[in-house]
Structure formats: C-alpha cells, structure tokens
Amino acid sequence: MTRTPEEVAQALQELHRTADLTTPYALRAAVTLDLASRVAGGPLGAPELAGAVGAQVAGVRKLVRLLARDGYFTLDDDQVGLGPRGWLLLEDATRARLDHGRGYARVDDAWPGLVEAIRTGGSGYEAARGKSFYAELGDDEQLVASFDGQLAEWSGHWTGRLVEALGLSDEHVVDVGGGTGALLGAVLLAYPETRGTLVELPSTAERAGRSFAEQGLSDRVAIATQSFFEPLPAGADLYLIAQVLHNWPDGETVAILERLSQAAGDAPIVIVERLTGGAENDADLASDLLMYAVFGVGERSAAEFAALAGEAGLDLVGTRQVLGALSTLELRPSR
Structure with missing residues (x-):
C-alpha cells in the first residue's frame, strides 16, 4: 500500500505521541513531589515551591512549564498555581497510582525490564531493579502499608x-x-x-x-x-x-x-x-x-x-x- 508523505508524517507523529514517556513521567514526578497540594491554596513563587518540596528551582520550573501545557499547573511571572486539571493530582486514586513513595506505584519500575521479561519469561522487575517486587516492598514498611491499602481498595x-x-x-x-x-x-x-x-x-x-x-x-x-x-x-x-x-x-x-x-x-x-x-x-x-x-x-x-x-x-x-x-x-x- 502506497502512503503519501503527509500520511506517513501524520502516522509517525501519532506513534511518537503514543510512545512518548515525557508527560507520564512528569506527572509521576509532580505527584511524588506533592506539588499540587502545595499550591492548592494559592500560587507560590517557583523558588518557594522548590524549597518547600526539597527540589531544585530549575527542575521545578521545567516540570511545571511542561505540565502547564496540559492544564495541570499555571506558571505566570514565576508564580506556580493550580491549573484547571490540577485537582486530579490531589485525588487519592491519583496519588496511589503515581506517587513513587507508595507501594503500588512501584510496579511501574518493571516497565524498563519488559523486553527482558518477554525474551526470557523471567521477572522484568528483577531485571530492572535487581530484586523482586515483594523484596523491594519488604524493605520499607511505608511502601508495604500503602500497597496493602491499595489492594484492599481494589x-x-x-x-x-x-x-x-x-x-x-x-x-x-x-x-x-x-x-x-x-x-x-x-x-x-x-x-x-x-x-x-x-x-x-x-x-x-x-x-x-x-x-x-x-x-x-x-x-x-x-x-x-x-x-x-x-x-x-x-x-x-x-x-x-x-x-x-x-x-x-x-x-x-x-x-x-x-x-x-x-x-x-x-x-x-x-x-x-x-x-x-x-x-x-x-x-x-x-x-x-x-x-x-x-x-x-x-x-x-x-x-x-x-x-x-x-x-x-x-x-x-x-x-x-x-x-x-x-x-x-x-x-x-x-x-
């Protein structure tokens, strides 16, 4: 089947958009840092926000600037606020799934090992992290407790x-x-x-x-x-x-x-x-x-x-x- 250059370009653009990991990882970073709750009561300056979450100002600015594009935050005159979709980042279900400080969110650490899992039939998590999923949870009581809670909720x-x-x-x-x-x-x-x-x-x-x-x-x-x-x-x-x-x-x-x-x-x-x-x-x-x-x-x-x-x-x-x-x-x- 012959495809026009325009069709090829559009299909590639859609593929790249589907496969791109930038926004998924940016959302996880924002939730793990708990940025949304810090600005839920009103905008904060980027330096103040970075200090509140123990992060670098430059990194916070870049993260917020990207997520502002999709309405999760606002960034005006270096003031970070909650965007129209920012409430989603405050939901318990979002935090349980995306906050890397919680047990269930750690399952995503298996994705870099997916190819190894498919090739060998072994654990992609172990390939990526060097230990099994449950061994990693077992080292941290907070992770275990949050994982238990998520399983009970499900x-x-x-x-x-x-x-x-x-x-x-x-x-x-x-x-x-x-x-x-x-x-x-x-x-x-x-x-x-x-x-x-x-x-x-x-x-x-x-x-x-x-x-x-x-x-x-x-x-x-x-x-x-x-x-x-x-x-x-x-x-x-x-x-x-x-x-x-x-x-x-x-x-x-x-x-x-x-x-x-x-x-x-x-x-x-x-x-x-x-x-x-x-x-x-x-x-x-x-x-x-x-x-x-x-x-x-x-x-x-x-x-x-x-x-x-x-x-x-x-x-x-x-x-x-x-x-x-x-x-x-x-x-x-x-x-």
Missing part, C-alpha cells in the same frame, strides 16, 4: 459480589495468601456463622491480625503464619485463593494447587483471577502485560488454569464472572 470493588455468590451459611473458610484479610473479613461479616483461617507470611499476618481485631472478628478467625508452599490447614469446607496465582509461573502454580488439593480433600477450591480471552477491556489488557513485566507471568485463560489444575489432580468444574474479566474458577478432585 478488592472492595468486587468483594461484595463474590461474597454474595458464595452463598455460605456456617462453613469453615480458608483464605490462602489472603493478604491483610480484606476478603476473609468480608466473608465473616456477611455470614455470621462462618469461621475462617487466613494463610499468610509473618509480616502480613501480623497486619491482618490487627485488622480482624478492629472488626471484632478475632474469635472467629485463625491465622496460619506460613508459606502456601507448605502443607496447608486441612479439613475446611471451602478454600479461597484470590489474586495470587497470577504472580507465579506455571511450576509454582501447580505446586500451590497441589497443596490446596492435599488440604481440601473433597471440599471446593475457588480461585479468583482475571481470565484472558473473554470480557477483557483496556484496563484488563494493560494489567495482564504489567503483571507479565513484574512477575514474568500475567493472567491466564480458563483453559490454561484447567491444564494446570489437571497437573495437580484437580478438575475445573465451573467458572463465574465477578466483575469484567475477574472471575471465579471452582476446582474439585479429579475423578
């Missing part, structure tokens, strides 16, 4: 639907790798006759214990402080594992499923994950690639989960949509 969008769909009464529920207990806590609150066991590593388990106590659930929940690669608490009525397996390669996923199978016996195992190949939107596709960059894994299809379950002696007996591509997969022992 789970709040779908937990209610999932909990209602479970249709429980007085069962004993084991939540494997359940973080600070947001999902298990919701189950126990929705079904007052149920009991729960959370399986988590020590530092996370400690934070979960505090959360359960604050909700008045301590007498109905036990915490197994351990890895999910170790033998799991046996004899429960239901085993949940939510938003965990997309962090692990196939071999480790099979090992986790084998532990679940050993503990569950004939009890159902319910996986909660985004499924590929179905009702994916742009956010689901982006999340899939991001998980691949961070962990070298990403999301899987129902067929892929069925194959891995089969290796662990389990059958996939049903799936149910929860929210968008997020779905449940029920596993039972192979017959």
Whole structure:
C-alpha cells in the first residue's frame, strides 16, 4: 500500500505521541513531589515551591512549564498555581497510582525490564531493579502499608459480589495468601456463622491480625503464619485463593494447587483471577502485560488454569464472572 508523505508524517507523529514517556513521567514526578497540594491554596513563587518540596528551582520550573501545557499547573511571572486539571493530582486514586513513595506505584519500575521479561519469561522487575517486587516492598514498611491499602481498595470493588455468590451459611473458610484479610473479613461479616483461617507470611499476618481485631472478628478467625508452599490447614469446607496465582509461573502454580488439593480433600477450591480471552477491556489488557513485566507471568485463560489444575489432580468444574474479566474458577478432585 502506497502512503503519501503527509500520511506517513501524520502516522509517525501519532506513534511518537503514543510512545512518548515525557508527560507520564512528569506527572509521576509532580505527584511524588506533592506539588499540587502545595499550591492548592494559592500560587507560590517557583523558588518557594522548590524549597518547600526539597527540589531544585530549575527542575521545578521545567516540570511545571511542561505540565502547564496540559492544564495541570499555571506558571505566570514565576508564580506556580493550580491549573484547571490540577485537582486530579490531589485525588487519592491519583496519588496511589503515581506517587513513587507508595507501594503500588512501584510496579511501574518493571516497565524498563519488559523486553527482558518477554525474551526470557523471567521477572522484568528483577531485571530492572535487581530484586523482586515483594523484596523491594519488604524493605520499607511505608511502601508495604500503602500497597496493602491499595489492594484492599481494589478488592472492595468486587468483594461484595463474590461474597454474595458464595452463598455460605456456617462453613469453615480458608483464605490462602489472603493478604491483610480484606476478603476473609468480608466473608465473616456477611455470614455470621462462618469461621475462617487466613494463610499468610509473618509480616502480613501480623497486619491482618490487627485488622480482624478492629472488626471484632478475632474469635472467629485463625491465622496460619506460613508459606502456601507448605502443607496447608486441612479439613475446611471451602478454600479461597484470590489474586495470587497470577504472580507465579506455571511450576509454582501447580505446586500451590497441589497443596490446596492435599488440604481440601473433597471440599471446593475457588480461585479468583482475571481470565484472558473473554470480557477483557483496556484496563484488563494493560494489567495482564504489567503483571507479565513484574512477575514474568500475567493472567491466564480458563483453559490454561484447567491444564494446570489437571497437573495437580484437580478438575475445573465451573467458572463465574465477578466483575469484567475477574472471575471465579471452582476446582474439585479429579475423578
């Protein structure tokens, strides 16, 4: 197909605009430095603003000048103010996603390692940073706490639907790798006759214990402080594992499923994950690639989960949509 010089120039311009990293990184810098809140009450001189955030005046001027173009700030006579779109930088959701001082924003550090992840199937995060994502979080309590908070906020969008769909009464529920207990806590609150066991590593388990106590659930929940690669608490009525397996390669996923199978016996195992190949939107596709960059894994299809379950002696007996591509997969022992 022959293209005119004008068509080529326009297409290249659109490609460069899409691929350009300047504004995305500039926004992250502005949010991390907390510039917007400093000028929310009125303009400040660039030197005063730079001093307030511990930055260089020249750098602040260049940053603000660029972002003023898109309406996030104003810059008049060296006075920095909040632009018509500046309120966006004050939102909690923006800060959680873009402030590099918060745990969830650190996932973006995996992008420079994406090529390595695609080439090798390993973690792009480790290639770029020299350590795993969770190892980096583990070095900083503030990062860990903010990451926990973001995961709890995300789970709040779908937990209610999932909990209602479970249709429980007085069962004993084991939540494997359940973080600070947001999902298990919701189950126990929705079904007052149920009991729960959370399986988590020590530092996370400690934070979960505090959360359960604050909700008045301590007498109905036990915490197994351990890895999910170790033998799991046996004899429960239901085993949940939510938003965990997309962090692990196939071999480790099979090992986790084998532990679940050993503990569950004939009890159902319910996986909660985004499924590929179905009702994916742009956010689901982006999340899939991001998980691949961070962990070298990403999301899987129902067929892929069925194959891995089969290796662990389990059958996939049903799936149910929860929210968008997020779905449940029920596993039972192979017959």
